[in-house]
Amino acid sequence: MSEKKSFHMSPEEFRKYGRAVVDWIADYYENIESFPVLSRAEPGQLRASLPSQPPVHGEAFEAILKDVNTLILPGITHWQSPNFFAFFPANASCPAILGELLSAGLGVQGMLWATSPACTELETHVLDWMADMIGLPGKFKSDSAGGGVIQDSASGAALCALLAARERATGYESNRVGCTGRLVVYTSSQTHSSVEKGVKVAGFGSDNLRVIEVDEKFALRPDVLASQIRKDRDAGLIPCFVCATVGTTSSNAIDPVAEIGRLCKQEGLWLHVDAAMSGTAAICPEYRHIHEGLEFADSYCFNPHKWMFTNFDCDCFFVADRAALIKTLSILPEYLKNKATESGAVIDYRDWHIPLGRRFRSLKLWFVIRHYGVEGLRRHVRQHVELAQNFVKWVQADERFELAAPAPLNLVCFRHKAGDAFNQKLVEKLNQSGKLYLTHTLLKNQYIIRFCIAQTYTEERHVREAWRQIQETADALEKS
C-alpha cells in the first residue's frame, strides 16, 4: 500500500513551506502599517474571485500562498495593526503565534488528562500563575476548592457560570427537569450582550433578565439591584445570578464589585465577574484595585486574548467551587472511561466547558508569560494606559470635543460637540481613510466615539497621529 502515491506534505516540504509562512508573517508585520486598517472589500468580492468548485487535484503550496496575498489580504481588517483602536482588541504577539504553531504541530486533543497529561497540567499550572499575577483570591486556585480553565471566550465563560448557578439554585435539579422559568438573572444596562445570550441559551428566558440601571459613571447601582431582588422575591421568583463587570465594553465602567458581592452573599446569589479586557490591568499593582471585592465572587473571567498579547482564543475562567461546575457539565460515556479519571487524582477539563474536545491553548499563554516575564507584561500595559491618559488630555484641551465617560484605563469615550450626525460622519471618514480604525457606542442616548489603546504594537507616534487625523478630519467636516 505504501507504494501508492501519498499526497501528504513531507517533513522536508513542511520545513520549506513552514519557513515561507513564517517569513510571510514577519513581512506582514513589517508592512502592516501600509494597509488600510479597515478592509475596503465589497460584499461578495472575495467569493467572486474564488472558483465555484474545489480543485480535483492538489495544488502547489506556492499557488495557495500567492492567493493569500492577492485574494485574502484585501479582505483583511488588520486587527494587529498599531492603528487598530476599535472594539476591544484581540492582540497577538510573536511568542503567542509560535505557541499556537507548536500546539497545531503537536495536534493533541486534551479532553481528558490521559489524552495528554501535559495539556491539562500546564493549563492548571499557568492559570494558577495567572491568578497570582492578577491578584485573585486564593479560592480561585487549584490547591483550594476552585480552579481555572481556558474557555474559548467570555461568552463561553458566562454561559458556564450561568449553568452552574442555575444548577446550584435548583439543588442540582435543573439539568434533569429543565429550567423552571422562575430563576432571575441580574445585569446592568452596560453588561456585555453575551450574558443576555447565555440567559436565552440556558433556558432562563430573557423575561427573567433584569437590566439594572447604572450611575453617572455607567456602573451598576447596588441599591437598585437590592430593591429589584426584593421585588422578585416578593413576586415568588428565585433570584439566582448577578453579572458584575470590571471594564464594560461600551465605556470601561467598573461596577462596585465589593458592594454587589456583599449583597449576593447575603442573598445567596451566584456572582460572576466579567473582566474580559480590563482584568489584564491588574498585573500592575497600581491597578489591582479593580479586583476589589472578588472575595465575594463565585466565578471570574478575563481574556488574555484581548489585552495580554495572547492570540484569540484564550479566556481564563476561574471558579471558587469547581465541584459545582463539574457536577453541572459532567458526562461520562463508557468510551471515555480510564484509570486516571477513576483515580480522582487528575483534572479532566472536558467537564469544565461546553465542548468535549479541546486544543492545547495553555502553550501560547505559557510562551507569552515566559517570553515577556511579569515585568515585561506590566511595561506594555502601563504604556497603553499612559497613552490613553495622554489622549484624554488632548481631548480635554480641544474645546470642540468632550469626554463622554471616565477613562479609568485604556479606553477613551469622547465626542465632538456638534452632535450625533457629525460624530457618525467623523467615524466614517476616519475609517474610510484607512489610517486608523475606531468604533462607536451609545451612552446616554448619544453617539460616542470609542478609542481603545491595547494593540500590541501601538506606540506614542500612532496615538499622536490618530489624534491628528481626528482633529484634521473634524476640521474638514466643520468646513464642509
Add this chain to the structure above:
Amino acid sequence: MSEKKSFHMSPEEFRKYGRAVVDWIADYYENIESFPVLSRAEPGQLRASLPSQPPVHGEAFEAILKDVNTLILPGITHWQSPNFFAFFPANASCPAILGELLSAGLGVQGMLWATSPACTELETHVLDWMADMIGLPGKFKSDSAGGGVIQDSASGAALCALLAARERATGYESNRVGCTGRLVVYTSSQTHSSVEKGVKVAGFGSDNLRVIEVDEKFALRPDVLASQIRKDRDAGLIPCFVCATVGTTSSNAIDPVAEIGRLCKQEGLWLHVDAAMSGTAAICPEYRHIHEGLEFADSYCFNPHKWMFTNFDCDCFFVADRAALIKTLSILPEYLKNKATESGAVIDYRDWHIPLGRRFRSLKLWFVIRHYGVEGLRRHVRQHVELAQNFVKWVQADERFELAAPAPLNLVCFRHKAGDAFNQKLVEKLNQSGKLYLTHTLLKNQYIIRFCIAQTYTEERHVREAWRQIQETADALEKS
C-alpha cells in the same frame, strides 16, 4: 516613549524562532514513532517540574523550547502518531498546521463580516465546497435558505441545533420565557454524549430525553421512535428534536436517516444528523450512500478535524433554514452595529454559534482542500477504509477473536472470546507497551476493543504491526 525598552519579539527574531519551531515540528513528525503513543507521565509529574511562580523577567526563547522537549514532550499522548487507533482521531496535516499558523499570524477576529470580510467569505465559500464534496442536498448551501458555518466541535453544533429546534417548536418564545419542560428530545442509546449535555445546557431537562433502543447493528429503531413520539403526544408533551447519527462513536453504526427523516417531517420534529467522523467518507462516491435521507434533515455536522486532515477545531455545521438559527442566536448591541450588517448583504457569523469572537478557521480547511485536492483526500480515506477492512479479515481469521459490530468504514469493534477481564487486560498491556494506543467501549454489556484507522500517517505496516502486537499480547496473556 518608543525609546523605552520594548519586550516584543522583533520580526527578525520571529523569523529565527519561527524556523526553529517549524524545524521542531518537522523533527517531531520524523521521530514520532519513537515515542510511547500513550503518555507514561504520572499525575502531577509536569506540575512538579514547573516553577511555582511565573518569571519576573522574560526568558530566552531557546530556554522555552528546551522545556518543551524535556518537560512537555513526556506528557504528550501522541494523537498524530500513525500508531494512534484510539477514540476518534483528531488528525492533522502539514497544510492544516500552516493554515493555523497563518491564521494566528493574521490574528483577525471574524465576529462580523466587517471585522474581516475574507474571514467570513472564505468560510461560506469553503463550506459550500464541502457541501458539494460530501453530497449534501442543495438546501444546505448558502445560495439557498440554508448555509454552513464552522463550529468548535460537534458538541457546539448539537447545542445550536437544539436551541434552534427549541425556538422553532415554541414559536420563537423559549428565548423569552424559558424552556417549558414539556419539549421532548430523542436520541438512540448510541448517540454521542454531547446531545445529552446539550439537552441539559439548553434547559430541556434530561427527564425529557428519550433514549430509543437500537437494532442488532446498533442503529436507532424508527418503529420504537414512532411509538415513543405517540406516547409523548398522548401525555401532553411536545416532541421537538431527533438526533440521528451517521457513524456512532461506540461502533460506527449508521442510523436509518431516511426513515427517521420521513417520520420527523410528518411529525414536525427537527432532525439533526451527527456525522462527526464518518461524514468525511462521503467524499468518495462509493460511500456517499451514508448520506441518504439528508433531504429530510434540518441540520447536519461533520468534523474535518476528525478524519479530513484539518487541525482541531473544525466542525462543519450546516442548517437548512439559516433564519431559524440566526433568529435564535442573534444579539446586536450598539457597539457592533455597522453599515455592512445593516445592508443585509453580508453574513455575520457571530449569530451562528455561542461565542461572539471567532478565529479564521476556514484558512486551514481551504489549505487542506487545495493541497490535497478532492482526489487526494479520497485516496487517503479509501486507504483507511481498506486497511480497516483488511483488519476485519484478520480478526475473523483468528478464532480466538470475534467482531462485535459491523465495520462499515474505518472503525473495527472486536473482542477476545475470553471475556471482559481478559480484554480489559489486553488493552492495558497494549497501551502500556507504548507501541500503539487503542480504547474500548461497551456493546451489549460486553467490554469491546475499538480500533479506529484514521490517523493521517497510518499505513499498512502500522496496522499489520498493531495486529501482530494484539495477537502476541493475547498469546502472552493466555499463557499467564
